[in-house]
Amino acid sequence: MGQQGVFFHGRRCGFYDMDCDRCIVRDGGYRCNTVVILSRAFFRAFCVMLEAIPTEERASRSGVQHAVRGTVMDQHHHLFDVGGAHVARLEDLRLIKGEGCYAADWKLPNQAHAAFLRADRAHAKIVSVNTEAARKAKGVLGVYTGTDAFSAGYVKPLSMLTFAGKDGMKARIPDRVVLAHGRVRFVGETVAMVVAETALQAQDAAELIEVEYEELPVVVAPESALADGAPQLHDNVPGNLAFEQEAGDAAAVAAAFAKAAHVTKLKLDCTRVAPSPMEPRACLVGYDAGSGAYTIHVPVQGINMMRMQIATYTGVPDDKLIIKARDVGGGFGQRSIAYTEYVALMIAAKALNRPVKWVATRSEAFMSDSHGRANYITAELALDKDGTFLAMKLDWIADLGAYLHPAGPVSPMRNPVTCLNGVYKTPALFGRWRVALTNTVPVSAYRGAARPEIAYTIERLVDESAAQMNIDPAELRRRNFIPPQAFPYKTPTGSVYDIADFPGVLAKALKLADVAGFAKRRADSEKRGLLRGQGMATVIENSGAGMFPKDEIRLEVAADGNITAYSVSHSQGQGHETTFAQIIGDGLGIPAERIKLRQGIAEQGLIGNHTGGSRTIVGAGTVCSIAAKKLIEHATPLAAEQMGVEPSQVTYANGVFQSTESERKITLGELAAKKPLTVTGEGKFGSTFPNGCHIAEVEIDPQTGVTDVVSYVTVDDCGTVINHTIVEGQMHGAVAQGWGQIFGENIVYDPETGQLLTGSFADYPMPKAGWIRDITIADHTTFGTISPLGVKGMGESGCTASLGALANAVMNALRPLGVPPLDMPLTAHKLWQAIAAAKKGH
The missing domain is CATH 3.30.365.10 (Aldehyde oxidase/xanthine dehydrogenase, molybdopterin binding domain)
Structure with missing residues (x-):
């Protein structure tokens, strides 16, 4: 079922110059599924080129070697019927042909453009902001500062750090006005926003804004930030300590270390990095004065996560926030955040009653996109004379920057504890974690979190x-x-x-x-x-689980038998259009090419987790299989009705319902032409x-x-x-x-x-x-x-x-x-x- 092409076993592979059974014919051309090639349309030229390269040179250029597959699965389980093979990605040809829709492609009628003035120092009081020259500049429609953002009430971002820490400590969450109000706390923080007819006009006008600062002491190292007498970033975060927790058994660890034959100690810095996805951050916000609804086009990892954060930040009801996205050029955790720029655009869109668009430059990305990692760890391992692990302890400081992104502190507080012993049967574990605030770009989840x-x-x-x-x-x-x-x-x-x-x-x-x-x-x-x-x-590593109550996938069958699948989990290059189609196609016995995935369609109202933490295949992927099964169950009595038989007298295979009592049959498409054929599968799965x-x-x-x-x-x-x-x-x-x-x-x-x-x-x-x-x-x-x-x-x-x-x-x-x-x-x-x-x- 779900055949993906005609296989030519025993062909001589032009890439490896060896026998290979992964060449298939598709669309009139060959496709080698042993290696990742940009698109099947280019495979013939690729093979011809490689045939002219000497064998030894081909091997050196391959870049990847594929070892024999292995499995220790229970004999009662089989590998996925159409999966496991090197099936070509369905989305690649569309993207290579330039048919993708990324940030710079979004357009709405009469849209204006925004640019941001950013702090040029790491810590300072804002004495004054003079916007007079900027307001008079050519094409300028509006200039907004921290006063406007504070008046709008856009002050308190969502925090996911809701559990208690050491001695019942609650997280100290600093306010963050979406345009700096009263003080700036890192180089790159948004201070003012200019909206103009063109992006260039907005940028030019932003440079005319004059800000008077009063310098304050700076602290950028987390250990220094936690030291006595360090410069304080926020009044409600004394000592710059936003959160502290402990996990494990301190007494058991102490006893194990006391009797250890050997102790290894290391001080490790897991450096701060810039995620740097290929597509820059961007946002386009439209406002409907009649309904009070905002339409927000933004690259996301999941529309529900983005909606929840913006609703918390702004107080705008969920049903008035329509989040839209299509293709996303890389994520790595960075796309799951409702950045201050996105929320600030809402102020302008409402004030001007015009759509407002902003696309970040790479320079802005380095100084304002969330950073990753920035964890500093002292760790010790106790062993007996034979090398058996007795205990491990660690002291972990997480540098979260000047403010807390929603998932920023959750990553170092939760994920290490979940797998604190790794793959080893270490009997005693203990750790201390502290979240420090510094005059640096806020840190959030980055691939692996x-x-x-x-x-x-x-x-x-x-x-x-x-x-x-x-x-x-x-x-x-x-x-x-x-x-x-x-x-x-x-x-x-x-x-x-x-x-x-x-x-x-x-x-x-x-x-x-x-x-x-x-x-x-x-x-x-x-x-x-x-x-x-x-x-x-x-x-x-821990994976799979998510914060939403369940994951949903909706399937709609068209009269031609093609199926549209809707999901709120959003691909940023992971290949959902292919994987989801394979799973659904396997469940229904139809080719994956007949299944179209649509992501980020807010109007569908689906519940589900964003794509991150390697969870999507466990959650939404599994629900694809559940939805396929549910579609068959839902359609069987409808097919029986059309054929004039009992549901128990109907079988299903490969997109066709067949009567066991006669030769009558009806396809999914034919059935959908007579009655709407839509189902929603759901499921909730743990780690x-x-x-x-x-x-x-x-x-x-x-x-x-x-x-x-x-x-x-x-x-x-x-x-x-x-x-x-x-x-x-x-x-x-x-x-x-x-x-x-x-x-x-x-x-x-x-x-x-x-x-x-x-x-x-x-x-x-x-x-x-x-x-x-x-x-x-x-x-x-x-x-x-x-x-x-x-x-x-x-x-x-x-x-x-x-x-x-x-x-x-x-x-x-x-x-x-x-x-x-x-x-x-x-x-x-x-x-x-x-x-x-x-x-x-x-």
Whole structure:
């Protein structure tokens, strides 16, 4: 069912020059599903080009190696019928042809344009704002300041930090007027908004605004912000401590450390990064004076999350906020926030009774888009003489910037606790978490949302312990894994891991990475004057669960038999149009190409979670299957009525209802032409726990400090794989983001002035194509028990594992020189300095 093309088994692959069964004929052309190609329309030319390249050169250009698939699923479960294969993404051709609708494409009749004046200092009182010249400038329709925003009551953003902290502490949530009122607290904060006939006129006029400031002391380091006597950012946040919590058993941990034969301690900085999606932030707001409703076009990860935040910020009822979005060019957590600019546009749209549009520049993005990570952790691991883990404790400071984004503090407070023991049966755990406010851009969830940080911390501790105790790092992990027979496993902090096979995942990764041959490769590197290292990370993360009461998917059947599926979860490149269509097509037995996904349609009134936290396949994806089943159940009696038989006398297969008593039959389309055929599926699912093992191998040139990642292996358990092409694409992107953070990405502020020193791509190094060579991707799946599909989620696994694997590989290369533990970013300059210092003996 759901056939995706005609397979030609045994063809000779022009890409790998080997036998391959993944070439299919589609639309009159060949398509290789072994590799991710921009679109099937380009495949023929791509193959022809590659046929002219020598075999060995083709192999070196491949960029990805596909290992043999593996599964330890129960024999009663089968892999997804049309999934698991490398099915081409349905949305790609539309996007490549320029038919996507992104921020710059949004237009409404008579729309005006906004520009923002931003604070040029990190902490200051606003003495006065002179807008006279700006108001007189050509094309200007209005100028708005903090006084207007304060009068509108747009002061209190939503907070998701609703649970109690240490000793019952409630989160201290600072107010944030959408245009700064009385004081600015970070460079880039919105101070005034100009609306004009054109974007250029608005920008020119904004530069005419004169602001008089009274400088205040600045603090940008979180530890300094929490120190006695530090500059205070908000009156209701004494000591700049917005929240504090503890988790675990402090007494049990203390007892375990007292009897430990060995203790490993590390101080780790998980650096502040700029998410930098390809599409800039943008918003277009229209206002209907008759109904009092706002139509807000904005790139989102889910319309319900955005609506809820804007309603809280403004007091405008939910039913008066119509959120619309279509294509979104990357998210990484950044698209789930109702930014102050979006809300400020509502003031202008209502005042002018005209739509108002704003599109951010890349410079604005660096100084006002939410930043990510910025967690600073001191961690200790206690072991007995045989290397058995006895306890772990940590002290975690989260730098959340000058204000709290809704999900900002939730990520470091919740996600690390959920998987505090990682993949290990560590019996005693304890942690202390503090949220600090600083004169910097507010921080929010970034791909992984503190899951990479806790995995990084644990895996750095494990490798450092292995080195200090002279135990093979893989063996140390084996000794402490939660064994397969222990599942479901309740962790010391209360999470329940449903199913996994950590030893199996590790074993496959060790084989694919050829760990047994590493010593020879290291010796070969030494002969060439290079330092070679290998590092691994075995990790687990929580996924799946969401904050909304359920997820809904609506299916509508047209008279031609095609189906429209509606969802509030919103893709930012994850391939929902393909994955959802595959699941629905599998359930109904029809080709995925006959199913059209429509996202962000507010008029449908659906309930559901936004796309983030690797949850969409678990929630909305599973509900796609439920909705398909419900459609058959709903349509069966209708079909029986049309055929004049009882429902019990009707069977369904491949889009056709058939009478068992006669040759009469009716298709879904024919039935929909006679009666409206619409159903809404729903479901609520808890946390899932995807896991995996990544092994990185690096070479470092001691003369320059330049690191080359020569091999990277991933083996992951994400449960049932719906589409390998999409899973591998997610892995590629997430691993690349991990590489970027380890080897260069780092937002830096001047400690004295709070000025942003990395405000462009000239100063902030993004991962480049040349960094990323071969990635070997494999899976070792167990059938998840939370979703009927057996899925667990996959979007963040690459970030979660890559930080530890890469850092451990670098330290493995440097450790023989006596280099002490280093932390990210592991830039060439930092490594060169460390190597030089080690050679000098200090």
